[in-house]
Amino acid sequence: MSHPTGARINSDLLRPLFQTSWRFFLLVAIFGGIVGLGLVTWMAQVYRGYGVTGIRWPVYWGFYITSFVFWIGISHAGTLISAILRLVNAGWRRPVTRCAEVITVFALMIGALFPIIHLGRPWLAFWLFPYPSERLIWPNFRSPLVWDFFAINTYLVGSVLFLLLPIIPDFAVVRDKSTGLRRKIYGALALGWRGTPKQWHRLETAIQIMAVAIIPVAVSVHTVVSFDFSMAPVPMWNTTIFGPYFVAGAIFSGIAGLLIAMAVLRKFLHLEDYLHPVHFENLGKLLLVMALLWGYFVFNERLVTYYGNEPAEMAVFWRTQQESFAPLYWTMVIGNFVLPLILMGIRRFRTITGCVIASIGVIVGMWLERFLIIVPSLGHKYLPYSFGIYRPTPTEIIIAGATFAAMTLLYVLFAKFVPIISIWELKAGEHPSPTLVPPATEEQLGELHL
Amino acid sequence: MPRWGMAADLDRCTGCGACVVACHAENNISTVGAEQAAVGRAKHWLRVERYWEGDFPDVRLKFRPVMCQQCDNAPCEPVCPTYASHHTDEGLNAQVYNRCIGTRYCANACPYNVRFFDFFNPSWEKPLQLQLNPDVSLREVGVMEKCTFCVQRIKGVQIQARAEDREVGDGEIQPACVQSCGARALVFGDLEDPESLVSRLSRSPRGSKLLEDLGTQPKVNYLSRQSQV
Numbered sequence: 001m002s003h004p005t006g007a008r009i010n011s012d013l014l015r016p017l018f019q020t021s022w023r024f025f026l027l028v029a030i031f032g033g034i035v036g037l038g039l040v041t042w043m044a045q046v047y048r049g050y051g052v053t054g055i056r057w058p059v060y061w062g063f064y065i066t067s068f069v070f071w072i073g074i075s076h077a078g079t080l081i082s083a084i085l086r087l088v089n090a091g092w093r094r095p096v097t098r099c100a101e102v103i104t105v106f107a108l109m110i111g112a113l114f115p116i117i118h119l120g121r122p123w124l125a126f127w128l129f130p131y132p133s134e135r136l137i138w139p140n141f142r143s144p145l146v147w148d149f150f151a152i153n154t155y156l157v158g159s160v161l162f163l164l165l166p167i168i169p170d171f172a173v174v175r176d177k178s179t180g181l182r183r184k185i186y187g188a189l190a191l192g193w194r195g196t197p198k199q200w201h202r203l204e205t206a207i208q209i210m211a212v213a214i215i216p217v218a219v220s221v222h223t224v225v226s227f228d229f230s231m232a233p234v235p236m237w238n239t240t241i242f243g244p245y246f247v248a249g250a251i252f253s254g255i256a257g258l259l260i261a262m263a264v265l266r267k268f269l270h271l272e273d274y275l276h277p278v279h280f281e282n283l284g285k286l287l288l289v290m291a292l293l294w295g296y297f298v299f300n301e302r303l304v305t306y307y308g309n310e311p312a313e314m315a316v317f318w319r320t321q322q323e324s325f326a327p328l329y330w331t332m333v334i335g336n337f338v339l340p341l342i343l344m345g346i347r348r349f350r351t352i353t354g355c356v357i358a359s360i361g362v363i364v365g366m367w368l369e370r371f372l373i374i375v376p377s378l379g380h381k382y383l384p385y386s387f388g389i390y391r392p393t394p395t396e397i398i399i400a401g402a403t404f405a406a407m408t409l410l411y412v413l414f415a416k417f418v419p420i421i422s423i424w425e426l427k428a429g430e431h432p433s434p435t436l437v438p439p440a441t442e443e444q445l446g447e448l449h450l
Numbered sequence: 451m452p453r454w455g456m457a458a459d460l461d462r463c464t465g466c467g468a469c470v471v472a473c474h475a476e477n478n479i480s481t482v483g484a485e486q487a488a489v490g491r492a493k494h495w496l497r498v499e500r501y502w503e504g505d506f507p508d509v510r511l512k513f514r515p516v517m518c519q520q521c522d523n524a525p526c527e528p529v530c531p532t533y534a535s536h537h538t539d540e541g542l543n544a545q546v547y548n549r550c551i552g553t554r555y556c557a558n559a560c561p562y563n564v565r566f567f568d569f570f571n572p573s574w575e576k577p578l579q580l581q582l583n584p585d586v587s588l589r590e591v592g593v594m595e596k597c598t599f600c601v602q603r604i605k606g607v608q609i610q611a612r613a614e615d616r617e618v619g620d621g622e623i624q625p626a627c628v629q630s631c632g633a634r635a636l637v638f639g640d641l642e643d644p645e646s647l648v649s650r651l652s653r654s655p656r657g658s659k660l661l662e663d664l665g666t667q668p669k670v671n672y673l674s675r676q677s678q679v
Contacts, residue, residue, distance in 0.1 A: 049591045050552070051569030056490035058563040060554035120552015120567065120592025127532045127551055137533065137549075145531040145553055232559040233525050233664055378558055382661050383516070385499035386563035388490055 009426055010173065013419045016269055017174060023268075024416060031409035038402020042117055045395055050120055052395045059378045059390035064118035065228075067400045069370040070253070071111030072152070072225050073246075074407075077254030078104025078159060079218035081283070083211040092282055094429045095274045095421045099265060100258050101163040102420070106410040107257070108156050110403045115148070117399060144227040151217075151224040158217050162210045165203065168193050169424040222250040229373060235312040236305065236377045245297040249366055252290035252336070256362035259283055261411065263356045265420055274421050280355045287358060288344035295337045312382050319376045328368050335365030452618070453541040454599050455641035455669040456628075457651035458515055461677050462635035465498050465513035469627035469636065473517075476600060476626035478586045480572030493566035495597040496627050512675060515636065517627065518543060518564045518597035519660060519668030526556035526565065534594070541641075541669065542599055550593040557594055561661050562668075565596045599638070600625035620646040641669065 045052050055062050081100040085093035116125045128139055128149045139146045172193035175186040193199060226246035229237040259280065266275045302321075305313050320329045339361035343349045379388045414420070473479065473496040482491045496517040503510045524543045526535045534550035537543060545556075545565075557565035571591045574582075582588075585602040589595050604623050611618045620639050628636045639648035651657070652671040659668045 049570035050567070051486065051491065055554075055567070055569075057492075057566060058490075058557070060557045060567060115553075118553075120550070120554065120594075121590075122551075124551045127549075139531050140528070140533045142528040143531040143555070144529065145555060149531070228555075232529060232555070233561055233666075234558060381563060382561050382664075383499065383563065385497070385501070385516070 006427070009423055010177070012271075012273065013421050013423050013426075014174065014177060016415055017417065017419065018178075020416070024412070027412050028409065031405045031412065034402050034405035035409055038399050038406070041395055041398045041402070045117075045399075046122060052393060054391045054393040054396055056388065056390065058381060058386050058388045059375055061118070061374050061378060062390050063371075063392045063396035063400045064114050065374055066367065066371045067403060068111055068114035068118070069225055069246075070367050071107045071114065071403065072222060073250035073253045073366060073370075074257045075104045075107035075111060075155070075159070075254065076218055076222065076247075076250035077107070077258040078102070078162070079214050080251045080254060080286075081258060082162070083214050083218075086207065086211045091429060092279060094425045095271075096258070096262065096279055096283070097425065098163075098166065098418075098420060098422045099262055100254075101159065101166075102411065102414050103254070103257055103261060104159040105156070105163050106407055106414075107254075108152065108159060109410075110406055112152050112156065113403070115145070144224065144231050147224045147227060151221045155214075155217050155221045158210065158214050162207075162214050165207050165210060166422055166425065167418060168203065169195065170419050170422060173423055174419070219247050222247045234377050234381060235310070236316045236373070239301065239304075241297060241301050241304075245301065248290060248293045248297055249369060252287070252294050253362060253366035255283055255287050255290060256359035256366070259287065259355045259359040260363070263352055265415065266352070269415065269420065271421065274426070277352055280352045281350050284344045284350045284355045284358070287340055287355070287362065291337055291340035291344065291362070295341075298333075298337075312380075316377050316380050319380055320372055325372060325376050329372055332365045332368040332372060335361035335363075336369065337365075339365075451539055451642070452640040453642045453669070454520065454604065455541075455639065455648050455652065455671070456517075456520075456599070456625075457637045457648050457657070457671045457673060459635045459637075459651070459673040460512070460514060460675040461673065462633040463498075463513045463515060464633050464635075465500065465511070466632065467498055468630045468632060469496050469515055470494055470498060472626040472630035473597070475581060476583055476586070476603075477598070478572070478582050478588055479595070480568075480574060480588075481578070482570070483575075486569070491567075491569050493568075493595065495564070495566065495595070514660075514672065515627070516562060516564060516660065517670070518599075519562055519666065519670045520597075520599060522667035522669065523665060525559040525561065525664075525666060529555040529559045531555075540604075542601060543596070544598070544601070545594060545596050547587060547589050547593045547595065552592040552594065554594065561664050561666065565594050568593050568595060600627075 053062070053064075078101040081093065082097040082104075086097065116122050119125055128146060130138055139149075168189075168191055171186050171190035172195065175183055175190050178186060223243040223246065226242035230239055230242040232238065262275055262279065262283075265271055302317070305317050319325050340358045343354045343358040375390050379390060381387075473494070474481070477495060479493050479495060482493065486492070496515060499514045499516050501512045501514070503512060520541065520543050522541060524535075524537065526543060527537055530536070530550075531553060532549050532551055534546045535543065535556045536546070552567070554567055557563070557567060568589050568591050572588050583602075585606070603625060607618055607623045611622075618640075620643065623638060625636075625638050628638045637648050637651055639646040641649055641652065643649060648671075651673060654671075654673055656673040656676065657671045658674060659671060662668065
């Protein structure tokens, strides 16, 4: 295993941008096709009526809201890895940060689609905007859905900035190495980057500011998502634990998503020299911590409900624990807790393969977790006469499945046009210089002192 | 300002379902067909819940007509992002169909499950389309709908009374379910007026409210069943 430097970093990491193999087109065609199928399915849903989904009285939320929470959860990969690791200046973060930040942006875009897909009248979604209309009607600021709207948009803007800022020097590298139209496009994207000390200083400061700012935003986003549930008087929903439980679950699934993405990138873009087993091992340890935290939250939630012994809650409790939803529930426990605990807890299994297997378990488990929060409770509210079931239809399955293809497609396209590993940060790691590491002293901080 | 409420005497309710039919007819509630109804898409703003008690052969059948309870502290209202679900001055939980974007959050928050979603555009089996009520708007696909206490009838009587320069009398306003109830199990009226029949019934020691402990402050009073038959 070698640690590449200088020109080799450039050539290795810019190769996907300048060389296009037939496999790229094949991937784009396959995943683009699946995304197209999802789009057509959604248009068919709008055209034929919402009844083509499996939603029915009284389970009015199903696959779409599950997927919404799931994808917003995945989006927490970028924040934790990137922002926290930047702030503590962990050296091993350098090849990982951009993979993570990209996941944040794309998963948020996909997640934010679901509230619109799930609307009965999606063409009126703009009523959530607080725009001055001639009727002077504003959105209802008491509604957690409106909080969602603001939280997700804030997070999206923040994470796009957080992604784009560290790309600027890399855009400049691509600009300098290309000609013609490509040079013009990347030149515009590089925003006149010349690499002067002043520019470096401003960039570092901006990244620091964003890294600090994005963490509370990320925490607030998934707390607000959890408010969608905990603000309603529905059995097993109305609980104070949901905020931190959702945030922990989000970071958990985000790390799993990041591990899978890194393994795939390593394999397909031949980044073995950049993404080392140690990166997987470190992230695997984080996954282990989050698995324990998740287990702690579930244990809390379940035990408190059990001792509270409120009849409506206990009915839902037993539904998931022992009755019709038990197979899904125990699959979730195995995927989210048992599997990561064994694979990440025992050093021998904490390999790249082990990380990927554990991550797949977590992804499946976290998706099921959201499903098990939503559906059993809604189908089993207070009056026995109005108990009900939910069964997804192909429409929902196709649309929910197509978003996974959308994520892959966006990732493939991004890796095609932007170096997926931060070139300048990697080089800075090789030759740390005062201007390239986060400033530590008053003089270096200058007027933009944090 | 009146505060509209209802009392349902479970001793009188025979479970005949006339109220359900009358509600459908009055409020232009579209029928969805047997197949969709079996899936769980039937829209009964008012339903008669049936509960069996005891073991065979000592089985008792209980009926409970359940409509929107018009809660004073309604969980459906704060969660709506567009104010489609809101509280009127007269204490009704109004639903503005044209303002609804179909998040269905209100229906999830409602502990009584009395809110219904339009999964398709409305249609009626012939010749039912000929009996549509011109006073009630049709709901297009993707909106929530629910019991309004027949707000069109309330408004109609109020306008008539104002034109005749008089107060609305007790019992003058009759929602479709109340009007059609052969056993007179349902009584509608103003809870602010202590002398109205609904107020007097609501003070009955037999009275209780559905899921009262959730703090929703419903305005429908159920008079518990006492007969042994």
